[in-house]
Amino acid sequence: MPVCVTAGDGDERPFSDEEAWKAFQRGALSVSRESGHRQIALDRGSVCRKQFLFVGWACTQNTPILLFQIRSEAKKDTGKRGLCPYSPGLCPVEGAARRLAVPGESKKGLSKLLGRLLEKLKADPLNDGDLQERYFAFKELSSANDVALRDLVGLEGSLSEAQSLPGCDLHARATEFTVQAFKSIRNLETVAHRPYPDLRETLTSLTRRMEKILLEGSAADERDIPVERIVGLLAPLNLTNPGHRSFRPAGCRTVHDILRFCQEESINSMFSRNDADAVRKGRFFQLGISVPLRIFVADLGGGLEGIEKKRPEIDTRNVASVPFRALIEGMTTEGVRWAGHVPMGIKSMVSVFANTLYDPVKHERNLGARSYAVVSGHYLNFSSRLGYHFSTLDASCGRKTNRGYISFRFKGGAASPEKRFRRAEFIARILRAHDFWVNQQEDLVNANLKRSSEQDILDRLVMLGRLMGCARQLDVAMDSPQRVNHFVDLFLQGQYNFFGLSSPS
Amino acid sequence: MSNRILLVDTEGELLEALKRGIEAVGFHVEVAGDGGKALELVELVSFDVVILEAWAPETGGLETLARIKQSRPETEVIILTVCESADKALEGMNGGAFDYLLKPCDSETLLERIHRAQEKKEMGE
Numbered sequence: 172m173p174v175c176v177t178a179g180d181g182d183e184r185p186f187s188d189e190e191a192w193k194a195f196q197r198g199a200l201s202v203s204r205e206s207g208h209r210q211i212a213l214d215r216g217s218v219c220r221k222q223f224l225f226v227g228w229a230c231t232q233n234t235p236i237l238l239f240q241i242r243s244e245a246k247k248d249t250g251k252r253g254l255c256p257y258s259p260g261l262c263p264v265e266g267a268a269r270r271l272a273v274p275g276e277s278k279k280g281l282s283k284l285l286g287r288l289l290e291k292l293k294a295d296p297l298n299d300g301d302l303q304e305r306y307f308a309f310k311e312l313s314s315a316n317d318v319a320l321r322d323l324v325g326l327e328g329s330l331s332e333a334q335s336l337p338g339c340d341l342h343a344r345a346t347e348f349t350v351q352a353f354k355s356i357r358n359l360e361t362v363a364h365r366p367y368p369d370l371r372e373t374l375t376s377l378t379r380r381m382e383k384i385l386l387e388g389s390a391a392d393e394r395d396i397p398v399e400r401i402v403g404l405l406a407p408l409n410l411t412n413p414g415h416r417s418f419r420p421a422g423c424r425t426v427h428d429i430l431r432f433c434q435e436e437s438i439n440s441m442f443s444r445n446d447a448d449a450v451r452k453g454r455f456f457q458l459g460i461s462v463p464l465r466i467f468v469a470d471l472g473g474g475l476e477g478i479e480k481k482r483p484e485i486d487t488r489n490v491a492s493v494p495f496r497a498l499i500e501g502m503t504t505e506g507v508r509w510a511g512h513v514p515m516g517i518k519s520m521v522s523v524f525a526n527t528l529y530d531p532v533k534h535e536r537n538l539g540a541r542s543y544a545v546v547s548g549h550y551l552n553f554s555s556r557l558g559y560h561f562s563t564l565d566a567s568c569g570r571k572t573n574r575g576y577i578s579f580r581f582k583g584g585a586a587s588p589e590k591r592f593r594r595a596e597f598i599a600r601i602l603r604a605h606d607f608w609v610n611q612q613e614d615l616v617n618a619n620l621k622r623s624s625e626q627d628i629l630d631r632l633v634m635l636g637r638l639m640g641c642a643r644q645l646d647v648a649m650d651s652p653q654r655v656n657h658f659v660d661l662f663l664q665g666q667y668n669f670f671g672l673s674s675p676s
Numbered sequence: 677m678s679n680r681i682l683l684v685d686t687e688g689e690l691l692e693a694l695k696r697g698i699e700a701v702g703f704h705v706e707v708a709g710d711g712g713k714a715l716e717l718v719e720l721v722s723f724d725v726v727i728l729e730a731w732a733p734e735t736g737g738l739e740t741l742a743r744i745k746q747s748r749p750e751t752e753v754i755i756l757t758v759c760e761s762a763d764k765a766l767e768g769m770n771g772g773a774f775d776y777l778l779k780p781c782d783s784e785t786l787l788e789r790i791h792r793a794q795e796k797k798e799m800g801e
Contacts (some may be wrong), residue, residue, distance in 0.1 A: 307796060314792075342760045343778050349762040350776045378762045508768045621788075 501636020755788025
């Protein structure tokens with residue numbers, strides 16, 4: 172039996188207090204929020220951090236349902252946003268104990284039951300509102316990583332061009348980089364639901380060392396600042412293999428390590444763990460789609476429709492999210508080849524095999540590994556670990572003029588480094604041709620498109636769906652730089668079937 | 677969303693320039709030249725975002741940040757400052773700031789951070 176939270180229809184109460192109370196005593200815990208007019212996902216995560224729990228009851232569709240309402244301690248103006256501050260059958264916890272005529276129950280008994288309810292909600296780590304909060308943190312973390320990497324590229328670029336950097340400029344860049352690392356840790360803590368004191372400590376320690384070096388430098392002469400020592404605390408990446416035992420907070424020796432750890436850990440926390448549990452609880456749905464991806468979809472609100480209760484699978488007709496529909500349209504474009512054999516020479520085969528052996532994590536990231544879409548009506552975050560590469564896409568196509576954005580990241584591959592570089596180059600060139608800001612470093616591509624109209628965003632998401640399919644195993648076919656030109660030309664001409672093979676199967 | 681922003685800084689010209697820039701994209705902007713005035717305004721009005729120069733003595737620095745968060749935990753604070761110290765930046769972030777930006781900051785970055793802070797605030801409501 173569901174527990175419902177009303178958005179203000181507490182007056183609608185044809186059931187007696189006693190009936191409602193019995194429903195509560197039977198342990199109704201599955202939560203939705205219903206006002207009688209519309210159904211809204213309840214911010215259950217808020218239960219953990221907000222102070223007040225309001226209880227009451229109402230009815231929907233002839234079912235006696237217990238209601239409760241949660242509000243922030245600080246939110247004094249509770250009449251806002253459609254939440255009724257007080258109505259018959261909807262009142263604060265202590266007030267409820269005083270007001271409700273609950274047969275056979277004392278105030279103490281009521282408080283006890285409410286406590287149990289709260290504990291159960293806290294114990295459920297994958298509730299809807301919690302997912303929303305964690306997803307915001309995940310987005311923020313990805314964004315902090317993007318900004319930090321861009322800063323790092325800029326810093327390294329300036330140093331290699333000028334071989335020196337004014338002390339103040341270096342100081343500012345180091346601080347900005349540090350701030351992004353702090354944001355990453357803070358957001359990781361939200362995503363993973365636990366503190367990371369070791370990471371915080373390492374960042375503080377690195378910051379102090381950096382400040383000391385800068386202070387000594389500026390006290391002497393700006394030109395004497397040992398830039399390489401500062402950069403040495405920021406830039407080197409030691410945590411390269413997430414499968415290695417050193418890949419943990421204590422293994423972070425630079426700010427870049429912290430950023431890398433936060434990124435990997437957040438992905439694991441957000442997606443890889445508790446998948447079965449999430450599906451069982453109805454938080455994620457497996458999407459049936461005509462491409463060889465196992466896509467799990469979580470809805471933040473308005474992203475899915477026509478869902479059958481207790482059925483963990485959905486198909487593309489259930490997708491209401493506008494950006495996700497556009498991406499699916501691209502992925503399933505006729506001619507885009509997701510499955511099948513890619514022609515490669517003996518050397519390529521050896522390279523793929525050797526590379527897979529070298530990285531102990533890669534066997535887990537096999538073809539058809541899980542992909543995750545978190546959607547709302549106008550928002551999409553899509554993380555895909557397909558084959559030996561990883562891609563993330565974050566997009567919003569709000570109706571407000573020119574507020575849409577896409578952030579896209581692609582990394583990895585199974586072929587040799589130079590072939591992976593060529594595939595990254597292929598992707599980067601396609602994205603640039605579609606007005607993205609693009610940064611490519613070896614096999615890593617970071618791309619952004621900002622302040623675009625809804626239609627522009629949707630057009631590019633269709634293109635990205637095609638690109639993800641076309642690029643999937645392209646690294647092994649990138650024998651020469653000419654191949655990059657060839658594939659870019661084909662893609663831009665709208666010919667997606669690069670090898671003349673079958674369309675999606 | 678109320679679209680209300682409070683700017684707290686001592687530099688008059690900068691305040692005016694920022695105010696104009698932020699208002700141009702549809703926000704209602706109030707300004708305060710010191711921490712006391714900022715706290716008075718925060719008590720009266722529920723701002724989405726406060727943009728605070730936390731290292732000018734007149735603005736009350738981290739004390740003002742703490743009191744804003746105490747009085748209005750749902751309001752997000754972005755520190756916009758000339759202080760380049762990474763130590764200080766971490767102090768500000770540990771004090772509950774949503775973000776820490778260095779002056780000069782381009783308007784696109786500032787507006788993007790304001791929108792993100794608003795999104796976070798809205799989610800918490």
